[in-house]
Amino acid sequence: MEQFITHKVMLVLALIAVIAPFLAFLTYALGGKRQKSGVVSTVAIAISLLLSLFLAISAWNRELLHVRYDWFTIGTNTVTVGILVNNLSLVMLVLVPLVALPVHIYSFSYMKGDTGLRRYWMYLSLFCFAMLGLVVADSLFLLYMCWELVGFASYLLIGFWYERDAAIKANKKAFLINRLGDLGFLIGLAILFSEFGTWDLAQLFGHDGLIAKEGGADASYLTWAGLAFFLAAMAKSAQFPLHIWLPDAMEGPTAVSSLIHAATMVAAGVFLLARVSPLFNDTVLMTIATVGSITAFVAASIALTQRDIKRVLAFSTISQLGFMMVAIGIGQIGTAIFHLVTHAFFKCLLFLCAGAVIHEIQHQKEKHKLQIDPQDIGLMGGLRKTMPSTFVLSLIGAAALAGLPLTAGYLSKDALLIFAFEWANYQAGFWVFIPLLLMIASGMTAFYIARWLFKIFYGQNRLSLSIGKAIHYHEAPVLMRWPMVLLAGCCLFFVFSYNPLVFEDTWLLNGLERTDLLQRVNIYHTVIPAAINSVSIVLIFLAWRWYAKGKYPLKGSGMLYDWSYHQYGLNRLYEKGVVKPLLFVSGALYRFDVKIIDGLVLLVANLVELSGRLAAWVDRYVLDGAVNGVGNLAQGIGMLLRNGRKGKVQRYLLGMLIVFLLMIIYANFI
């Protein structure tokens, strides 16, 4: 096959895969108001998927495809653009359209009847383009551009329903926090540029690249660069304490949440770190692992109490991203990407299921003219009888999230946890808190997703009960169901490995870089999965008793509950600690500007005016009588000054003019 498919052809194919959604975007952007159908977008993303699958099959584990062209020269440095495709980018190149295609198809049904459909498809295609560009970009500068475009597309999609206040506040928040991360990215770029003079990924991070050759000599700038890129990743991948934008981003359409805020965009941070991983030294890695583990724990603990069907999933996403960050931090890039992939499938699936439920309840709400929040899981219940397919699909997604055997989630999560323990073993000492936090988070994951599932699908139909009227739900339409089935298929183990229980046979993991630094501790490979799964099953059972059987023993309040429900009070903290002071400072500065700076200017002008009066006074009383004409002139000026209209400006001008003349005289006599 290699004979027929040259390097060049493959690169062209990769380029087409990236450009196709952009062309779709242009079609909607320039096509006028009539262009409303999503066919163009869907076809484009299907083309991307086919091409990238083909590429993956022909180039996996074989060769690195790289081509670059000069873009522009600034000073003596030339900035290049190009495409770099290796196994890492192939994984993402397939993943993005593979998740996006079902979401596109799902959207046909989910978004039907919305007035802004043209915008919807336009934004969605723009996002896909930016995301695909991000994964094949060969230089950090190009990657940065796509990175910002991704954030921009996300801004547009979160605020898709722009008449809703919550939506437009959420998208502003998302963009600003991402912007904060962008600053980190930019500073990282600046550091690399001033040290190496290039942003080319292959030149910097290749096996015999600049970092490998020259790095380590002066470690402090590497630390700063690493931390700067991590800041970027923290914002994009919603790491504590910058995660607060992601739950709010759920104001966007659910299909969007599933694609962007669960599967792809938020994973961009993890991808970036994987791309630049040779840059990291121990300090940076430890920071990443610590932040990741805290995020995993905090977000899981918040997810325990959320009542909004999407918010539970949002916090779950944050928590899982924390897991991936830990994998990066312990040097297991491959594992991080593997978990990224499995998570993309099951989380996208869960969101689409949630969307199906919301869609149906919204429908009932409109039909019966109810005043309810269609996303409140407190009002759901018993849906498994009326929406059996959605239920089964949710079950698969939830099992994969909880990491139960036979699912893909089991493989990736076990790999991650086992490596984390081996790493802690290697580091020794108190670093064991990282795998322990992950353990606890993993237990909480099983519990919250079981709670979510049981509250929605088990028990009684609480909506019917609360309004005292029978409500009959219907199964999701076929255009929404089949995309979910496809994703559910990808959540199972056989997609990744023939062996359902041992992660080490996973083809994806073996195709990516892994560190062999860690010593294999055999006992971990049996004890950890067994322990985690037993704990999970006990917790799931507990959730079943509490939520499915309705034997809930707690009162649903108390300090810990509130703490978790209000997300540790972080939003209030930011509001009071950052936003308010900032606005106060900006207001104060403006008053300073008007009163002090401008005041000083006026003072100077007044002084000049005073000297003008003085001159006039001298004229009148000292020189008066000597030359009558001069005196009269001075009087004239005095009159003018006194009678000047309410603005004193004429007087300033005059004064200024006198000073000016004096200066010219002075200048001419030196």
Next chain:
Amino acid sequence: MLTLLVFIPLIAAALVLFIPQSLSNAYKYIALVASLVQLVLAIYVYVSFDGALAGVADPASYQFVEKLPWIRMDLGSLGKLEADYFLGIDGFSMPFLLLTSLVMAVAVLSSWRLEKQLKGFFALLLLLNTSVMGVFTALDFLLFYVFYELMLLPLYFLIGIWGGVRREYAAIKFFLYTLFGSVFMLLVMVGLYFSVTDPDTGAHTFNMLHMMNPDNYGRDSLFSMASSSDLWGVSARLIAFVVLFIAFAIKLPIVPLHTWLPDAHVEAPTPISIVLAGILLKVGGYGFFRVCYSIFPDMVSQCAWYLGFIGVVSIIYGALNALAQEDLKKLVAYSSVSHMGFVLLGAASASPEGISGAMFQMISHGLLSVALFFLVGMLYDRVHDRMIYSFRGLASIMPQFTVMVAITFFASLGLPGFSAFIAEAFSIIGAFNSENLNGFIPHWMAVAGTLGILLGAAYLLWTLQRMFFGRTRLRGGLAWEQALTEPSKRELLAFWPLLLLSLWLGICPSLVFDKLNASVLSLVNLINNYN
């Protein structure tokens, strides 16, 4: 060629003056045609400009040079006075010719609906055009100064007569501020004149290129590099640099010499705001490079830290002030202060990336701030209000206008693909590079400068949220809803070229850099020689 470029508007102004009032409709067409002809000429200049020739301090590599003796006066014992009509361009001035002619065309288009004293307005606008073009092309300091002062006159009247309620106050303030700067510039110019002699004739000269060559300074002259004379215990060259810097910095503007800008913008009519933001601020930045940096390259290393610091302060201070504004036009004015801070920061770094970034930022800001003021003007034209809280949910009644605003906002907050992204990124990267390259400004200034990018997003997005999204609610109620119509064809015609050009430059920055690189490198070398 350059003479044509400079004087076409003057001819048009004369034409406007001679056409009787009864044909007052013709004025705007004359002005438009003049600007368009000028635009075509500028494009020709751009295309035939050779980017490999550096210019800066090397007279031989200037292009489109025109040199005629202008003043030759024998002053007896004082020697001979020599001033030339000397025009020429290099990479630093060429982009501004194109920008000026484009912005002027937009300014004419945006004064289409004006009704008050058309004759005077267009004549003054054209006169302004001439003087700005003159500033960008003059290579003789006296000529430069004449054009520089000539800019003030039309602007003073344009703001003072056609402006808003407090127009006289704003006009005077603007006038005094700038005059303050140029008075001192005059002193330095005279000093330079007495220090520099023309190597060919031996006469004192105003030729700026001669001033850039240390060999032309008289041995014991005030500004001679060799003798390093002192004034009040401070090096005379340092004082001259600082004085010139302040003169141009008022134009740029910098904090704390910026307070004329918000007032001038708020009171000025839309076309004048456009000219002010689009071109006149750039005269300040151009002056840094052409005069301060090129004539006093040895002073850059001493002052760079302070320049960078002022730049960072301007970036952050301007952005924070913008955040506090409730008047949309004032917000845009303060955002200009912030954006021009990047110019100063990039310039202070004296690195190739920083200076290129600064130049690019000026061009980019020239396009985008014009677009912003134009959009504000469109809103003001319709309902005579531009307070942010008077509007809400405009997206529902003016979708097309909202799209235009949103794109412009994102372009100016640095979305990749638009020119501001490249400009800000390279200003910051160049500033960061400085510590390793020449040690002029420390890393933290670049890092602090990035905060401006964040704050820029904050005030623009907040405005977008407050004015355009949410449910529609207008202070003027139904009457406003009818008055707020979608943009007309003329407005679209004036607006889209700006944005598309910004997009084009963002995607192909080499359109500028290819013409600029040689000059930038030459300037950097000039500065490094003394470092």
